[in-house]
Amino acid sequence: MTCHAVVLIPGDGIGPEVVEAVVRVVNATGVAIDWRRAEAGAAAAARNGTALPESTIDAVRAAGVAFKGPTATPIGGGFASANVALRRALDLYANLRPVRSQEGVPTRYQDVDLVVVRENTEDLYSGIEHIVVPGVVESLKIITERASTRIAEFAFAYAEREGRQRVTAVHKANIMKMSDGLFLDCCRRVARAHPAIAYDEIIVDACCMRLVENPRRFDVLLLENLYGDIVSDLCAGLVGGLGLVPGANLGDTCAVFEAVHGSAPDIAGKGAANPTACLRSASLMLRHLREPEAALRIDRAIDRVLAGGGPRTPDLGGDATTTRYVDALIAAL
Ligand code: ATP
Numbered sequence: 076m077t078c079h080a081v082v083l084i085p086g087d088g089i090g091p092e093v094v095e096a097v098v099r100v101v102n103a104t105g106v107a108i109d110w111r112r113a114e115a116g117a118a119a120a121a122r123n124g125t126a127l128p129e130s131t132i133d134a135v136r137a138a139g140v141a142f143k144g145p146t147a148t149p150i151g152g153g154f155a156s157a158n159v160a161l162r163r164a165l166d167l168y169a170n171l172r173p174v175r176s177q178e179g180v181p182t183r184y185q186d187v188d189l190v191v192v193r194e195n196t197e198d199l200y201s202g203i204e205h206i207v208v209p210g211v212v213e214s215l216k217i218i219t220e221r222a223s224t225r226i227a228e229f230a231f232a233y234a235e236r237e238g239r240q241r242v243t244a245v246h247k248a249n250i251m252k253m254s255d256g257l258f259l260d261c262c263r264r265v266a267r268a269h270p271a272i273a274y275d276e277i278i279v280d281a282c283c284m285r286l287v288e289n290p291r292r293f294d295v296l297l298l299e300n301l302y303g304d305i306v307s308d309l310c311a312g313l314v315g316g317l318g319l320v321p322g323a324n325l326g327d328t329c330a331v332f333e334a335v336h337g338s339a340p341d342i343a344g345k346g347a348a349n350p351t352a353c354l355r356s357a358s359l360m361l362r363h364l365r366e367p368e369a370a371l372r373i374d375r376a377i378d379r380v381l382a383g384g385g386p387r388t389p390d391l392g393g394d395a396t397t398t399r400y401v402d403a404l405i406a407a408l
Contacts, residue, residue, distance in 0.1 A: 078107040079364045082134045082141035087116040088338025089348035090144025096350035096401045097142060097357045100376075103405045104369035106361065111138060115157040116146030116338070126157035132164045135329055142360055143333040144353070147340065155202065161331060162195045167324035168222060169229040170195040171359075172307050172335055177351075179382035180315040180391055187314050189293045192233065192242075193303025194226040195324060200300045218254040218299065223261035229325075230297040231269040241273040241294040242266065245282045245302055258299055283309060307335050318349030318390045321356035323363070332360040346396035349388040351377055354404070376407040 083098065085091040101108060113131040120126040126146065135141045148156040161167070170193040176185050203215040230242050244262040248255035259276060266274035277285065279302045285292065286306070290313050298306060311320040317336035324331040334352030342348055354373055361370035380386065386403045387393030395403070 076107050078109050079140065079366075080109045080111060080138040081360070081364075082131070082138045083110045083112050084115045084131065084141060084143040084146075085112070086144030086338060087118055087147040088145060088340045088343040090116070090146065090338055092343075092346070092348045092397050093334070093350040093353040094142065094144040096397060097353050099401055100354055100373060100404055100408070101357050101361070101369070103408055104361075104366075104372055106364075106366050106369045113141075115143070115161065117149075117154075119146075119157070120154045126154045127160040127164070132161070135161070135165060135331065139329055140360065140364065141329070141331045142353075142357060143331050145334065145336060145338040147338040159200055159202065162324055165326055165329040165331070166196065167326040167329060167331055168194065168196050168225055169325045170303060171233070171323045171325060172310070172320060173355075173359075174307075174310040174314055174320055176314050177319055177381055178378060179384065180319070180387075182313065182315050184290055184313050187290045187310075189290060189310065190233070190237075190239070190295045191303060191307045191310055192226065192230040192295060192297050193307065194222055194298065194300050196300070197222050198300035216251070216254050218257050220257060220261055223258045223299075224265060227262045227265035227297060230295055231265055231272055234272045234295050235269065239272070239295050241275065242297050243282075243293060243295065244274070244276045245279050245296055245298045245306065246276060247279050247302075249278060255299070262297060279306070282306065286310065286313065311335055316349075316390055317352065318388065319351050319355070321352055321354075321359055323356065323359045330360070330363050332356040332363075346398065347389050348397050349390050350397055350401060351381075372408055373404075376404045379407045380404055 085094045113134045146157040172191040176187045197217045199216045201217040246255040311317045320335040322335050358370040358373045380403050386395035386400050
């Protein structure tokens with residue numbers, strides 16, 4: 076049996092609780108994983124003076140795969156985001172966020188099944204900001220032909236591989252004519268090379284309205300970094316919240332799997348964290364590790380427990396602790 080090396084980054088807030096749930100459930104599938112613990116986030120910053128120690132980057136480079144809990148980033152000042160630094164250090168240029176309705180979780184919409192593909196390395200996340208004169212700050216939005224083409228190629232290749240029908244590029248090129256204009260040019264060029272996949276474009280504000288009106292009209296959404304961040308949370312809200320939506324950060328040599336949600340300090344340590352988003356991310360990781368059967372077992376266990384009226388965490392209207400919910404999932408495996 077193959078033993079897969081996976082770097083495990085517990086992170087901050089609810090991170091250690093949801094990551095522990097992942098270790099328990101993945102181990103219960105019988106897949107052999109060599110979990111290599113590493114630090115990142117606010118706790119790491121307090122201890123080492125950096126939210127992303129070199130040793131963590133080296134560990135992920137060596138293993139090629141990491142599972143990461145959420146890491147906190149201070150607002151308005153303090154240390155730089157461990158997430159952004161990790162994505163940049165390992166060139167994890169594609170952020171993939173499948174958003175699906177969950178049977179047994181009542182929401183306004185049923186049968187939502189879309190995928191957010193977010194560019195992960197540039198845009199306003201370049202963090203290039205400076206004071207022009209007191210009272211005036213400039214923040215640079217960097218869009219390159221290379222990164223835009225690469226993420227568009229990723230989205231179309233993903234659509235072809237997963238049997239998806241349509242890629243929709245989301246932009247604001249009516250206002251940011253040069254930067255978003257370049258992004259669209261790249262998307263159009265890549266779309267022409269993939270005629271089997273339908274392609275269209277929508278302005279980001281209209282996209283938000285249409286998502287709330289009828290999310291079922293979308294298939295694969297292709298976005299720059301900032302729009303992708305915001306639209307991902309909107310999409311999570313369509314299917315039952317941040318506790319459910321998984322994510323993967325993918326590059327040519329490394330992959331880091333993590334939920335869409337943040338460290339949720341308001342519920343940390345209370346046993347109220349929903350580990351489903353992390354478990355679905357773990358399922359994506361198992362597919363990446365070519366363990367599709369174990370991935371399917373985890374997905375089916377979640378479906379069985381939630382659709383069957385089993386225990387659920389408070390964010391989904393239940394009263395189960397994280398541990399009780401995970402016990403039920405392991406029993407359902
Ligand atoms: P950060 O600063 O790390 O982004 P945050 O609290 O600002 O943290 P999120 O953690 O993404 O942002 O989530 C916002 C709210 O959604 C949380 O305060 C929490 O109440 C809820 N939430 C997020 N993730 C979960 C989860 N896994 N289980 C239950 N509730 C969650």
